[in-house]
Amino acid sequence: MxxxxxxxxxxxxxxxxxxxxxxxxxxxxxxxxxxxxxxxxxxxxxxxxxxxxxxxxxxxxxxxxxxxxxxxxxxxxxxxxxxxxxxxxxxxxxxxxxxxxxxxxxxxxxxxxxxxxxxxGFNRRFDPSFRRLREAIDGGRIGDVELVQITSRDPAPPPLSYIERSGGLFRDMAIHDFDMLRFLIGEEIVEVAAMGTAAIDPAIGNAGDVDTATVMLRSSGGRLALVSNSRRACYGYDQRIEVHGSGGMVSAGNPVATTVELAGREGFMTDPLGHFFMERYADAYRQEIETFCAVVRGEEVDYPDGWDGLAALAVADAATESLATGRMVAVSDVSGP
The missing domain is CATH 3.40.50.720 (NAD(P)-binding Rossmann-like Domain)
Known part of the structure; x- marks a missing residue:
């Protein structure tokens, strides 16, 4: 042993x-x-x-x-x-x-x-549902990918003290979605256009950040994507992905505790969403650390490395620049040589 x-x-x-x-x-x-x-x-x-x-x-x-x-x-x-x-x-x-x-x-x-x-630590790569998405894409189940939509909404904003040292929504929150997009389509992001506002708390805006944003992205292969972020979703932690292709569509929704659905005069009711990332990604966090242990042992496994970290950060920097300037930004303009 x-x-x-x-x-x-x-x-x-x-x-x-x-x-x-x-x-x-x-x-x-x-x-x-x-x-x-x-x-x-x-x-x-x-x-x-x-x-x-x-x-x-x-x-x-x-x-x-x-x-x-x-x-x-x-x-x-x-x-x-x-x-x-x-x-x-x-x-x-x-x-x-x-x-x-x-x-x-x-x-x-x-x-x-x-x-x-x-x-x-891009833990979402290890989420079972998101990995199935990639398997369907890699297996040609939906043909050529044409459009990706990623929704990521937190139940409530973090403390202002955290916001002030986070580097902004794109480097702190959306960076997960930028990495997920690269993971799913297997291509680099080359152009970014971002819009954002402090719709939830003016203090976040006063701190130089936004709490609500959308980002349009284009990959090196010409595929388009839309990332939607919000620091507030009153109905729970909302994490969804839809990938549309030439031969179909594949999506991953929000898991709930049970599949029970109750119908009455007020309509259909299901279990609520999980409160936050600790519950939603519990399996992903464990699989992430299991993968790290395999790396420590010297095993050949797929994992997000430092170069993946740089690529996602470059997209976040481009989104930050786009928000500040109101223009489309080439990722190469901010990533350096």
Whole structure:
């Protein structure tokens, strides 16, 4: 029997706690160390996971630890990716890699120079329904893809303090949808036109961001897409995709707890949508970490790497530029050489 995969977690906030929970559900994988600037948070997650609460330096110095999960706020990603790469650890980092393209590019090059894999946390690639979409597309079930519509709506905006450090809706929220579009059609995005407004909370607008947006995109193969984002959906966490092709259409809707449908004088009623991403993507988060463990073991698996992270960030930057200028923006104009 092979030795267990031993992992360390940097960041004990909401997403770090989700990843820690996923690790504990996977056989032959151990979370051995947790680090966070909030020592109480690190101790809490460590206690729940059977790990030790340590400093980042202690975590990276542990020779038995083979992989590192980076789940800290975005402004810390670059330095921590560099530290982990220099320590020879296989790296998983939440999106986005960084808020600045040149900084993000340096992170990817640093991991490549250190010859350590860098996996980016685009968890939606591991959602069973979305993977079935890709299988149908790759299998030619709908012919040539012509149009893609992606809807992503949160139940409520995050705190303003989060908005102010997020890099904006396109880098924080829509970046998942930009990656999903690339994942589904297998082509790069070359042109972007974005519109947005602060329809939900004027304070978000005062902070320089939007909470409601639509983005039109064109791929290198001429396929068109529309991404619709909102920070508020009073009916729950809304995540849908529709792909139209020359020979048909394939779509993935919102899962609900049961398929029970109640009909009465007021119409048809079903179970409500899940509240937020923790419930909606629970299976995806576990499969994501299982895939990372396979990467740590050196297995040949498909995973979103640093180059995927750069590509999605470039689209987010183009959308941000388009919103600011009111014009169509070529992704190459903002991505650099």
């Amino acid at each position: 092979s030795a267990p995969v031993r992992l360390g977690l940097v960041g004990a906030g909401r997403i770090g706690r989700i990843h820690a929970g996923s690790v504990t559900q996977i056989p032959d994988v151990e979370l051995v160390a947790v680090a966070d600037s909030d020592e109480a948070a690190a101790a809490s997650v460590a206690g729940e996971s059977g790990a030790r609460a340590v400093s980042v330096d202690e975590l990276l110095a542990d020779s038995a630890l083979r992989g590192v999960l980076i789940a800290t706020p975005t402004e810390f990603h670059a330095a921590q990716i560099g530290q982990a790469a220099n320590a020879g650890k296989v790296i998983f980092c939440e999106k986005p890699i960084a808020l600045d393209m040149q900084v993000a590019r340096c992170c990817v090059f640093e991991a490549a120079r250190s010859e350590v894999p860098l996996m980016i």
